[in-house]
Amino acid sequence: MIQVQAAIDGGLTLEQTVKTVTMPEFGGYALFGWVHPSLNIPAAYKDLSK
Numbered sequence: 001m002i003q004v005q006a007a008i009d010g011g012l013t014l015e016q017t018v019k020t021v022t023m024p025e026f027g028g029y030a031l032f033g034w035v036h037p038s039l040n041i042p043a044a045y046k047d048l049s050k
Contacts, residue, residue, distance in 0.1 A: 004044040014045050 007017040018037045026032050 001044050
């Protein structure tokens, strides 16, 4: 979430944040490619943008 907060602080949109916060160290998880950009990043972005 630190990377998402940094993206928000830098003025990035949600779409830009999804492209920027890739977290490749977790790419080995089977559903990561779907869960990360579709659920995790948008949820963190929404929570941290309040």
